[in-house]
Amino acid sequence: MRLGLGPIALAGSTRASLEALAKAAVAASFxxxxxxxxxxxxxxxxxxxxxxxxQLVPIxxxxxxxxxxxxxxxxxxxxxxxxxxxxxxxxxxxxxxxxEHVRLVLAxxxxxxxxxxxxxxxxxxxxxxxxxxxxxLALNPRPAQAVVPVWVDEAMQAIGRDLGVGVAAAWxxxxxxxxxxxxxxxxxLCAGDVxxxxxxxxxxxxxxxxxxxxxxxxNVRSAxxxxxxxxxxxxFPEWINQQ
Amino acid sequence: xxxxLGLGVFGMQAVPQRPDHHVKLYRDLLEDADLAEALxxxxxxxxxxxxxxxxxCPADIAAAGAILGHTRRLGVGTAVMLLPMHSVEKxxxxxxxxxxxxxxxxxxxxxxxxxxxxFDGFGVRRKDRxxxxxxxxxxxxxxxxxxxxxxxxxxGVATAIAAERAGRLGLPLFADSTMTATELRTMLDxxxxxxxxxxxxxxxxxxxxxDVFVTDDRERDWAALLPxxxxxxxxxxxxxFPQEPAESVPDYLDRLEADIEAKLKNLILxxxxxxxxxxxxxxxxxxxxxxCRSQFGNLPRDLLRRAIEGLGRVRAEVST
Numbered sequence: 139m140r141l142g143l144g145p146i147a148l149a150g151s152t153r154a155s156l157e158a159l160a161k162a163a164v165a166a167s168f169x170x171x172x173x174x175x176x177x178x179x180x181x182x183x184x185x186x187x188x189x190x191x192x193q194l195v196p197i198x199x200x201x202x203x204x205x206x207x208x209x210x211x212x213x214x215x216x217x218x219x220x221x222x223x224x225x226x227x228x229x230x231x232x233x234x235x236x237x238e239h240v241r242l243v244l245a246x247x248x249x250x251x252x253x254x255x256x257x258x259x260x261x262x263x264x265x266x267x268x269x270x271x272x273x274x275l276a277l278n279p280r281p282a283q284a285v286v287p288v289w290v291d292e293a294m295q296a297i298g299r300d301l302g303v304g305v306a307a308a309w310x311x312x313x314x315x316x317x318x319x320x321x322x323x324x325x326x327l328c329a330g331d332v333x334x335x336x337x338x339x340x341x342x343x344x345x346x347x348x349x350x351x352x353x354x355x356x357n358v359r360s361a362x363x364x365x366x367x368x369x370x371x372x373x374f375p376e377w378i379n380q381q
Numbered sequence: 382x383x384x385x386l387g388l389g390v391f392g393m394q395a396v397p398q399r400p401d402h403h404v405k406l407y408r409d410l411l412e413d414a415d416l417a418e419a420l421x422x423x424x425x426x427x428x429x430x431x432x433x434x435x436x437x438c439p440a441d442i443a444a445a446g447a448i449l450g451h452t453r454r455l456g457v458g459t460a461v462m463l464l465p466m467h468s469v470e471k472x473x474x475x476x477x478x479x480x481x482x483x484x485x486x487x488x489x490x491x492x493x494x495x496x497x498x499x500f501d502g503f504g505v506r507r508k509d510r511x512x513x514x515x516x517x518x519x520x521x522x523x524x525x526x527x528x529x530x531x532x533x534x535x536x537g538v539a540t541a542i543a544a545e546r547a548g549r550l551g552l553p554l555f556a557d558s559t560m561t562a563t564e565l566r567t568m569l570d571x572x573x574x575x576x577x578x579x580x581x582x583x584x585x586x587x588x589x590x591x592d593v594f595v596t597d598d599r600e601r602d603w604a605a606l607l608p609x610x611x612x613x614x615x616x617x618x619x620x621x622f623p624q625e626p627a628e629s630v631p632d633y634l635d636r637l638e639a640d641i642e643a644k645l646k647n648l649i650l651x652x653x654x655x656x657x658x659x660x661x662x663x664x665x666x667x668x669x670x671x672x673c674r675s676q677f678g679n680l681p682r683d684l685l686r687r688a689i690e691g692l693g694r695v696r697a698e699v700s701t
Contacts, residue, residue: 175474177471183477183478188446189447190479207471209504216442
C-alpha cells in the first residue's frame with residue numbers, strides 16, 4: 139500500500155501553505171505529496187509546481203494534470219523536466235485527456251523516435267511549409283525514471299488498462315479501489331478523515347495507492363498517525379496508536 | 382545608479398564535448414542558482430528549444446519551478462520561450478501559478494522561434510509565427526499584468542521588425558546578445574516610433590542579453606572558451622541556416638563559420654573594470670536588467686563557477 143497527501147489544489151496555494159503541508163507529510167511518513175491544476179479556472183503549472191515541491195521535500199511528488207487542452211508533447215516535456223530536476227521522483231494523474239493524447243505522452247516519455255499519424259495529430263506534422271521538416275522526432279531530455287508512473291481517471295479506465303498505466307478513482311463507500319493496471323496499483327482519492335479499515339476493505343487483496351486530501355498540517359499528522367501503521371502491516375496492533 | 386544583473390542563459394545542454402546526464406546538469410544548475418543568489422544577482426535565466434539531441438531545455442517554466450523552490454530571493458526568467466509553439470492559455474496559467482508560488486520572482490521572456498523542425502513538431506507553420514505572436518502577445522500581456530503577483534513580460538527581439546511588434550503594445554524588449562550597439566540603437570528607434578504611433582506608454586528600460594566572461598587572464602580563458610563558443614554558435618547557426626541537401630559538410634562548416642565570426646566578437650571578455658564599463662555603456666542605451674551569458678553550452682564546472690564569481694564582483698560594482 140502507498141499513501142500520498144493531496145492532491146493539494148494549486149488554486150490559492152502559496153509557497154508557505156504548500157511547504158507546511160508537504161513537510162507535515164514527510165514527518166507523518168507519507169510516500170508522496172500531490173498538487174492539482176484547475177485549468178478551467180486558469181490554474182496551471184502542475185508539473186512546474188511538482189518540480190518546485192521536489193526542492194522542498196525529499197519524497198515523491200505528484201501532479202494531477204488537466205489534459206486535452208494543449209499539445210501533448212508539451213505535457214511530455216514538462217513531465218521530463220520535472221522528473222529530471224527532481225531526480226526521478228515525479229508521478230502524474232491525467233484527467234480529461236483524450237486517448238490520442240495519452241498515447242502520445244507515453245510514446246514521447248519512452249524516448250521512442252516518433253512518427254505518429256493519429257486521428258487528429260500528426261507528429262511530426264510534416265507540413266510542406268516547414269523545411270526541413272523531420273521524418274521523426276524524439277523527446278529530449280528523457281525523464282530520469284525508466285518509466286514515469288502515470289495514472290488516468292476512472293472515465294478512461296479501459297484505455298488506461300490497454301496502455302498499461304494506472305487507474306484512479308474517487309473514494310466511494312463500499313466500492314473497491316481500481317484494480318492494479320500495468321505496473322501500477324489502483325489509486326483512490328480519499329477525504330482527509332478516511333478510516334484505515336475502509337481503505338483496507340477497498341483495497342481487498344491488491345496493493346492500492348491512497349491519496350488523502352488532508353487540508354491542514356494537523357490533519358496530515360492525524361491522517362498519518364491513523365493510516366500509516368495499518369496500511370503497512372496486516373494486523374497492525376491497535377494498542378500501538380493508543381499509547 | 383544600480384544596474385540589475387541577471388545570470389544566464391542556461392540551455393541545459395549535454396554538449397558532445399561534455400555530455401553530462403541531465404540529472405547532473407540540473408543539479409549543477411541549482412548549485413549555480415545558489416551561488417548567484419549568494420552573490421546578489423537579480424535573476425537567473427533559462428532558454429528553450431525542442432527535440433535536439435543534447436536535451437536543450439524544452440520546458441522553461443517547469444525548470445523555473447525547481448529553481449524557485451530551491452531559492453528564496455533570486456528572480457527566475459525565461460530567455461526566451463518560443464511562444465508561437467505553445468498554447469497561450471497554458472503559458473499564462475502556468476506562469477501565473479508559478480508567480481504566486483515563487484512570490485513574484487518569475488519573469489517571462491517570449492519570442493518567435495526560428496527552427497522549422499520545432500514548429501513542425503507542434504504542427505505549426507513557421508511562416509505563421511508572426512501572426513500567431515500578434516494574436517498571442519496581447520492575451521499573454523493581459524494575463525501577466527492581471528496576475529497576483531504580476532509577471533514581468535519581455536519580448537525577445539533580434540530585429541527592428543520584431544521590436545516594432547513589441548512597441549505597438551508598449552511591452553519591454555529582451556534584446557538578443559548578437560546585436561551590436563549600433564543595431565540596438567536602430568532597434569530602439571524602431572520600437573519607440575511604433576510605440577508613439579500606437580499611442581502607448583513605453584517602459585522605463587528594456588532587458589538585454591550579452592555574452593560576458595570575467596577574467597584576469599584573457600589569453601588563457603579565450604583559449605578555453607573558443608571551442609565552446611564555436612560549438613554553441615555553430616549550433617544556433619545550424620538552426621538558422623540548415624545544411625542544404627547537396628552541400629558537403631566542409632562547405633557547410635565554412636558557411637557557418639562566416640556567420641559566427643562576427644558574433645564571437647560580441648563577447649565581452651575582460652576584468653571587472655572592463656566588463657563593468659562595457660555594461661554601463663549598454664545601460665546608458667536604456668537596458669536594465671542585463672542578463673550576462675557566461676554559460677556557453679556546458680562549460681567545465683570550474684570555468685563556469687569562476688565566471689559567475691567574476692560576474693559577482695561586477696554586480697557589486699554596478700550596484701553602487
